[in-house]
Amino acid sequence: MEIRLMLDNTIYPEELDKDDFFKDRLYEEDFLGFYFRRKFAPGVVIANRMADIAFEEARGKFELEKIAVVCETDFCIPDALSAKLGVTVGNRYLKVLDWQIMGFTVYDYLHGRGVRVWVDSEKVRKNGGVFERWYFRKTTKAERKDRKVRWKMGVEVLREFLKSPRDYLSWSLVKVANWLIGKAPIKEVKECPKCHITYTCEGDVCPVCAGKGYFEVLS
Numbered sequence: 001m002e003i004r005l006m007l008d009n010t011i012y013p014e015e016l017d018k019d020d021f022f023k024d025r026l027y028e029e030d031f032l033g034f035y036f037r038r039k040f041a042p043g044v045v046i047a048n049r050m051a052d053i054a055f056e057e058a059r060g061k062f063e064l065e066k067i068a069v070v071c072e073t074d075f076c077i078p079d080a081l082s083a084k085l086g087v088t089v090g091n092r093y094l095k096v097l098d099w100q101i102m103g104f105t106v107y108d109y110l111h112g113r114g115v116r117v118w119v120d121s122e123k124v125r126k127n128g129g130v131f132e133r134w135y136f137r138k139t140t141k142a143e144r145k146d147r148k149v150r151w152k153m154g155v156e157v158l159r160e161f162l163k164s165p166r167d168y169l170s171w172s173l174v175k176v177a178n179w180l181i182g183k184a185p186i187k188e189v190k191e192c193p194k195c196h197i198t199y200t201c202e203g204d205v206c207p208v209c210a211g212k213g214y215f216e217v218l219s
């Protein structure tokens with residue numbers, strides 16, 4: 001699959017194609033991630049290398065065959081892992097927490113053992129450079145608002161990171177909590193006695209009729 005050919009420079013900066021540094025350091029899955037998000041984001045590449053480390057660290061210790069992921073941020077990284085690993089919110093193998101920690105655990109949902117990988121603030125600070133400014137959100141207004149300037153910074157963030165991803169990350173072997181092990185049970189379908197919509201969550205009426213609605217009906 002040559003996903004790169006499907007993309008143009010409205011999706012990612014042309015420096016990534018022109019610069020020899022990136023030739024052997026970016027993979028199809030990175031471009032697949034950009035395509036999935038419909039834009040360039042350094043976090044996609046960082047998440048992909050973090051996942052690579054999870055698999056490398058598990059090698060020889062346990063199998064990572066039936067893959068599931070708990071992602072500790074809902075920002076950017078879940079999209080990259082969906083594109084790379086096929087774990088999605090929809091297939092239930094991706095759980096997303098809104099802690100905004102740049103970290104996640106890749107594990108096997110049959111035995112629960114896995115590897116947690118995260119961006120290590122101390123290592124980031126030690127390395128300094130553009131990555132440190134980007135990671136701690138000490139960017140200029142132009143770097144946040146102007147796409148060309150933002151992309152230029154993103155390219156430099158990746159140039160620093162991809163020289164040695166492990167110099168920015170930490171990891172540990174973990175076993176996930178029991179509720180994350182095994183396939184999610186199929187729940188009984190209930191019909192709401194008020195609105196007759198079917199649902200499987202807790203409660204005698206559906207969440208909307210229980211007053212948890214996120215909308216008001218327009219006439």
Ligand SMILES: [Zn+2]
Pocket residue numbers: 192193194195196197205206207208209210
């Ligand atoms: Zn209802």
